[in-house]
Structure formats: structure tokens, C-alpha cells
Amino acid sequence: MISLWLWVIVPVLLAVGQVLYNVFLHPLAKFPGPVLAGATSWWKVWKEVVMKETLAQELFVLHTKYGDIVRVGPNELHFGKPSAFHEIYSGSRRWDKDPDLYGVPGFKSGSFVFLKYHQAKERRDVLLPMFSKKAMENVEALVWRNATHLATSIAKMDAAKASIDLLYAFRSFTLDTIMSFTFGNCVDALDAPAFSDPLILAMDATLPILPFLKNFPTIRRIAYAIPASLVMNLLPNSEKLAPRLYLVRDIVHRELQTVLHNPEKLDDAPHQTIFHRMLDAKAHKSKVVPNLSELHDEGFTLIFAGANTVADTMLMGHYNMLQHPQLLAQLKQELATVWPDLQTPPTLRDLETLPLLTATIKESLRFIPSGVSLTRVIPAGGAVIAGKTIPAGTVVGMAILHVHMSEEVFKDAYTYKPERWLAGTEGSKELDQWLVAFSRGPRMCFGVNLAWAELYVAFATMIRNFDMTLDGTTPEDMEWRECIAAYYPNRHLHAWCRPVES
Numbered sequence: 001m002i003s004l005w006l007w008v009i010v011p012v013l014l015a016v017g018q019v020l021y022n023v024f025l026h027p028l029a030k031f032p033g034p035v036l037a038g039a040t041s042w043w044k045v046w047k048e049v050v051m052k053e054t055l056a057q058e059l060f061v062l063h064t065k066y067g068d069i070v071r072v073g074p075n076e077l078h079f080g081k082p083s084a085f086h087e088i089y090s091g092s093r094r095w096d097k098d099p100d101l102y103g104v105p106g107f108k109s110g111s112f113v114f115l116k117y118h119q120a121k122e123r124r125d126v127l128l129p130m131f132s133k134k135a136m137e138n139v140e141a142l143v144w145r146n147a148t149h150l151a152t153s154i155a156k157m158d159a160a161k162a163s164i165d166l167l168y169a170f171r172s173f174t175l176d177t178i179m180s181f182t183f184g185n186c187v188d189a190l191d192a193p194a195f196s197d198p199l200i201l202a203m204d205a206t207l208p209i210l211p212f213l214k215n216f217p218t219i220r221r222i223a224y225a226i227p228a229s230l231v232m233n234l235l236p237n238s239e240k241l242a243p244r245l246y247l248v249r250d251i252v253h254r255e256l257q258t259v260l261h262n263p264e265k266l267d268d269a270p271h272q273t274i275f276h277r278m279l280d281a282k283a284h285k286s287k288v289v290p291n292l293s294e295l296h297d298e299g300f301t302l303i304f305a306g307a308n309t310v311a312d313t314m315l316m317g318h319y320n321m322l323q324h325p326q327l328l329a330q331l332k333q334e335l336a337t338v339w340p341d342l343q344t345p346p347t348l349r350d351l352e353t354l355p356l357l358t359a360t361i362k363e364s365l366r367f368i369p370s371g372v373s374l375t376r377v378i379p380a381g382g383a384v385i386a387g388k389t390i391p392a393g394t395v396v397g398m399a400i401l402h403v404h405m406s407e408e409v410f411k412d413a414y415t416y417k418p419e420r421w422l423a424g425t426e427g428s429k430e431l432d433q434w435l436v437a438f439s440r441g442p443r444m445c446f447g448v449n450l451a452w453a454e455l456y457v458a459f460a461t462m463i464r465n466f467d468m469t470l471d472g473t474t475p476e477d478m479e480w481r482e483c484i485a486a487y488y489p490n491r492h493l494h495a496w497c498r499p500v501e502s
């Protein structure tokens with residue numbers, strides 16, 4: 001009987017002791033914030049997992065109440081002043097990524113999930129040539145091919161009198177593009193009826209689980225330790241999902257085998273894939289070629305980082321453009337200057353010269369759902385951020401949303417106004433430094449050139465090929481949630497897309 005009590009009382013006392021320590025004695029005790037947030041990490045579980053909230057949205061209220069720095073967990077601070085973003089994600093600060101956040105995708109290695117700067121730098125140096133602006137010249141044809149494929153599939157659906165789920169349509173475009181770019185092959189999501197390829201559906205179904213995996217790292221580690229085949233047997237609907245996921249793995253294996261047996265095949269490829277870079281021993285500082293599982297992890301990491309982000313930008317752009325018919329008309333007019341004959345598309349370089357299209361993409365990037373605090377760990381010796389000394393070991397971060405929706409830098413921040421980016425508009429020159437959709441510093445996105453190429457070509461293709469109108473989409477349909485990758489819990493953006501005659 002006594003030992004039973006001990007089993008109950010000891011953990012309760014330890015938990016109470018921990019809470020008291022967090023509130024009164026923890027090195028972050030002096031930082032303001034909700035008492036419960038500082039006391040226990042269950043506060044975040046409540047918000048993100050139970051209430052399904054995006055903390056970054058509530059943080060606007062918390063920053064107004066508590067100031068520029070808010071304690072959001074026993075060991076975590078969130079910063080709210082735009083200038084703090086450039087302090088945390090600065091080129092000279094090579095802080096580790098936070099394992100609790102970057103462990104969520106479940107890859108053992110890969111550019112996005114490497115915690116240490118030096119690991120990420122080594123891999124970045126290997127892959128960077130395939131992402132350079134110059135390399136995009138060879139990727140352009142692939143992007144145009146997929147954008148045209150997107151337009152053809154949309155036109156077919158329109159002919160069948162169906163409106164288009166633009167979220168799935170854009171995700172199909174970006175998934176096929178990033179897979180072909182990365183591996184030289186894809187799942188042909190653009191051919192799936194109603195853009196509902198099982199892989200698109202499976203990826204979408206996974207997104208709402210991520211807040212749970214983020215907040216319960218131990219359960220996550222156990223889940224990821226179970227062999228994939230077993231997980232597939234346990235998952236509901238796995239018979240539909242598993243073949244698709246295995247197909248992606250098969251594509252990687254097949255391409256790899258082809259390359260290993262016929263290395264000269266790589267010379268025929270129109271653009272570089274990860275196989276060109278990763279299998280080139282000379283490209284690696286260690287001169288060691290990564291093994292199959294590392295290759296696989298890097299490929300999946302690139303898909304994770306590069307597919308939905310581009311689609312989200314297109315989604316936000318289209319929702320807002322469709323609410324501003326005058327903007328859409330001006331964009332059509334501008335596009336006609338470089339794309340007069342529908343059958344003869346312009347080049348990417350032509351599109352890059354268009355001021356309004358460029359401004360529209362920038363404004364769409366400003367509106368992307370980016371509610372996750374990109375957390376970093378303060379190294380030994382501590383650091384000063386926003387004028388305050390932050391102790392070593394503290395997890396710090398800031399959500400991009402807090403820069404992009406700051407009235408301090410963007411007037412009428414919640415209004416979609418591409419013209420704010422146009423040369424000649426007051427303050428437009430200074431704005432670029434506050435467009436941080438790709439983050440900044442040593443772990444900034446290196447897919448930025450590919451992302452811009454996709455955005456230019458896909459925006460232009462949609463605007464030039466279709467007369468688009470919303471199909472009953474409401475602001476509620478566009479609601480998103482995010483704590484590492486955004487998802488849209490409601491109906492999604494639907495639009496009628498009537499092909500234009502010429």
C-alpha cells in the first residue's frame with residue numbers, strides 16, 4: 001500500500017517541484033509571459049494539440065500585453081519586434097536548430113533537419129550548384145512543362161463543369177516539379193482525377209498530426225523507431241497510402257540503381273539532380289559519398305521543404321487576386337506585353353522584367369502561412385537579442401508572420417496590396433529587407449531560385465490561360481493552422497477557371 005502511494009506521490013511532488021522551479025527559479029523566470037506557459041510545456045500542448053491553435057496568431061495579443069519578448073515555454077522565448085528577426089537569423093549567428101522542432105519530419109539527416117551549422121553547410125555546399133540562378137536556365141523547361149500540364153488538367157476539369165480545388169491543383173504542380181527536379185522522375189500527380197493523387201491526400205492527412213508529434217517528442221521518437229512497413233500496417237487507410245509512399249521510395253531506388261550502373265546516364269539529364277551532386281565524392285568535404293538512406297532522407301527533405309511552400313504562396317496569391325478583379329485585369333494586360341500569342345509562352349527572363357507580376361508574387365510571399373517559430377538554441381556564453389541578455393541553452397525564435405504582419409514595417413499590413421512593392425511607391429525600396437519568407441542567415445532557404453522560377457511561371461500560366469472567379473470560397477475556407485507546416489482545415493480555395501480563347 002505504501003509503495004503504491006509512493007508511485008503516485010513521488011511523481012506528483014516532482015512535477016510540482018518542477019513547476020515551482022520553472023516559475024520562480026528558472027533562468028527565464030524574469031521574462032514576461034503567461035504564468036502557465038512559463039510553468040509547464042503543457043500550456044503549449046493545450047494550445048497547439050487540444051485547441052488546435054496557431055500560437056503565432058495568439059502571440060500578437062501576448063506581445064501587446066507582455067512586450068517584445070514573451071516566454072512561451074519553460075525554456076523558450078518568442079520575439080515580436082521585426083528587428084529581432086535579423087538579430088536571430090543573422091549571417092554571423094550559427095546557432096543550432098532546436099531538436100524538438102526539427103525532429104518532427106522524422107528524417108535522420110538532410111539539409112532542413114541537420115541541427116548543427118557545420119553539417120548543414122557541408123551539405124549546402126554540395127547541393128548549391130543545382131539551385132543556383134544559372135542552374136535554373138536548365139530547369140526552366142521542366143517548370144514550363146509542368147505548368148502547361150497544370151493548365152491542361154484544369155481545362156479538362158472545367159470542360160467537365162467542375163470548379164477547381166486550387167490547393168490540390170497547386171500542390172500537384174509543385175510536387176511533380178520538385179520530384180522531377182530532385183530525382184529526375186515523379187508520381188504524375190498532375191494526371192490524378194480532381195488533383196487528388198493518393199500521395200497528395202496522404203501528405204495532406206499527415207499535416208494535422210504534426211502539432212502532436214512536435215509536442216510529444218518521446219512518442220515521436222518511438223513512432224519513428226518502428227519500421228515503416230509496420231507503421232503502414234497500423235495506419236488506417238494504409239492500403240491506399242502505402243503503395244504511393246513506396247512508389248516514391250521506389251523512384252529513388254530505381255533512379256539510383258540506373259545511375260550506379262550507368263553513371264554516363266547523368267550526362268544526358270537536362271538538369272542536375274541530387275544524384276549528380278550527392279554521388280560525386282569530390283563534391284563532399286569528407287570525400288565520402290552518402291549512403292542510400294542519407295540520399296533518401298535528403299530527397300524527402302527537399303520534397304518536404306519545397307512542395308507545399310510554393311503551393312501555399314500560389315494559393316494566397318490567387319485567393320487575393322481573385323478578390324481584386326482590377327488587379328487581375330492589370331496583370332493580364334502586363335502579361336500580354338511578353339505573351340501576346342497564347343501558343344508561344346515567354347521565357348522566365350521575360351517574366352522577371354514584369355513589375356506588377358513581381359510585386360504580386362512578393363505580396364503573395366508576404367501572405368504565406370508562416371506561423372512556426374523557427375527555433376534556435378542559444379550557445380554557451382549566452383547572447384544579446386533585442387537588448388536583453390539571453391542565457392545559454394534557451395530556445396529562441398520568431399515566426400515570419402510577426403515580421404510580415406507588422407504595422408511597424410508594412411502599412412495596412414493585413415491588406416493585400418502588391419503596389420506597395422512597385423518602384424516609385426513611397427518606402428518600397430526599404431521593404432525588401434522585411435520580406436523574409438525564405439528566412440535569413442546561414443540556414444536561409446536555398447531553394448529560393450527554384451521557388452521564384454516556379455512562382456513566375458505558374459502565376460503567369462494561370463493568369464494568361466484562364467478567366468478565374470471564386471466558387472463560393474469564404475475567408476473561413478482560407479483559414480490555416482501551422483506549427484511546422486501549414487494545413488487548411490476547411491473547404492480550401494475553389495475557383496472556376498474558364499480557358500481563354502487566345
Ligand code: HEM
Nearest residue numbers: 111112120302305306309310374437438439443445447451
Ligand atoms: C515559396 C517557397 C518557399 C518558401 C516560402 C520557403 C521558406 C523557407 C524557410 C523559411 C526556410 C528556413 C526554415 C528554418 O529556418 O527552419 C527554408 C529552408 C529551406 N528550404 Fe525553403 N522555402 C520555399 C521553397 C523551397 C524550395 C522550392 C526548396 C527546394 C527544395 C526549398 C528548400 C529548402 C531547404 C533545403 C531548406 C533548409 C536550409 C537549411 O536549413 O540549411 N525551399 N525555406
